[in-house]
Amino acid sequence: MTNTKINVVVFDLGGVLIEMVxxxxxxxxxxxxxxxxxxxxxKDFNQKRKNLAQDHQRGxxxxxxxxxxxxLASNSVYTPENAVDILRAWIIQExxxxxxxxxxxxxxxxxxxxxxxxxxxxWNLLGIEERKFSSFPTLGLLDEIYxxxxxxxxxxxxxxxxxxEKKSNFKKENVLFFDNEIENIASAxxxxxxxxxxxxxxxxxxxxxxxxxxxxxxxxx
Numbered sequence: 001m002t003n004t005k006i007n008v009v010v011f012d013l014g015g016v017l018i019e020m021v022x023x024x025x026x027x028x029x030x031x032x033x034x035x036x037x038x039x040x041x042x043k044d045f046n047q048k049r050k051n052l053a054q055d056h057q058r059g060x061x062x063x064x065x066x067x068x069x070x071x072l073a074s075n076s077v078y079t080p081e082n083a084v085d086i087l088r089a090w091i092i093q094e095x096x097x098x099x100x101x102x103x104x105x106x107x108x109x110x111x112x113x114x115x116x117x118x119x120x121x122x123w124n125l126l127g128i129e130e131r132k133f134s135s136f137p138t139l140g141l142l143d144e145i146y147x148x149x150x151x152x153x154x155x156x157x158x159x160x161x162x163x164x165e166k167k168s169n170f171k172k173e174n175v176l177f178f179d180n181e182i183e184n185i186a187s188a189x190x191x192x193x194x195x196x197x198x199x200x201x202x203x204x205x206x207x208x209x210x211x212x213x214x215x216x217x218x219x220x221x
Contacts, residue, residue: 067087177195
């Protein structure tokens with residue numbers, strides 16, 4: 001029996017549909033930067049870069065300001081160009097099988113939506129800006145995609161869910177939300193959404209499919 005209450009499934013992108021790096025050190029390595037650079041970063045760099053990432057994801061600073069900020073926070077261990085190389089290395093590939101999930105939802109008339117804490121560079125690299133999804137075809141199957149840098153709010157803040165609903169006209173009681181960050185899931189549930197946590201390292205396709213079956217949106221396989 002289909003769950004008639006939930007008619008919108010909202011997916012975080014990174015860590016749910018798209019494989020991303022495990023963190024800054026992983027991206028540093030993929031960007032082919034000298035490990036000595038990473039080892040010589042100041043102790044307060046991690047917190048400063050997280051603050052810069054939040055501003056970047058809110059769209060309150062652009063790529064140039066972010067990369068200059070990273071260079072400054074690193075005490076010039078990184079050049080601004082190094083910072084951009086690291087950000088470019090962040091996105092890896094689609095998770096196997098997730099396209100099948102979106103196709104199944106389409107077949108039963110359930111809306112599928114992307115909702116990501118992101119930035120303009122990643123938005124472009126994923127093909128969303130120009131709607132060119134050759135490298136990430138699953139994103140092209142989504143009915144809509146919302147980015148934090150455009151709605152000017154980031155998860156887990158309640159204001160991000162409010163801004164999402166205002167833009168999309170979806171009602172909270174109709175939403176099932178998947179995210180890889182525990183704090184985003186906890187906040188979404190407190191806000192009033194149905195929400196399920198996804199572990200990026202434990203086959204997101206299987207986890208999402210199992211949750212959709214448990215919520216009676218998809219039939220048992």
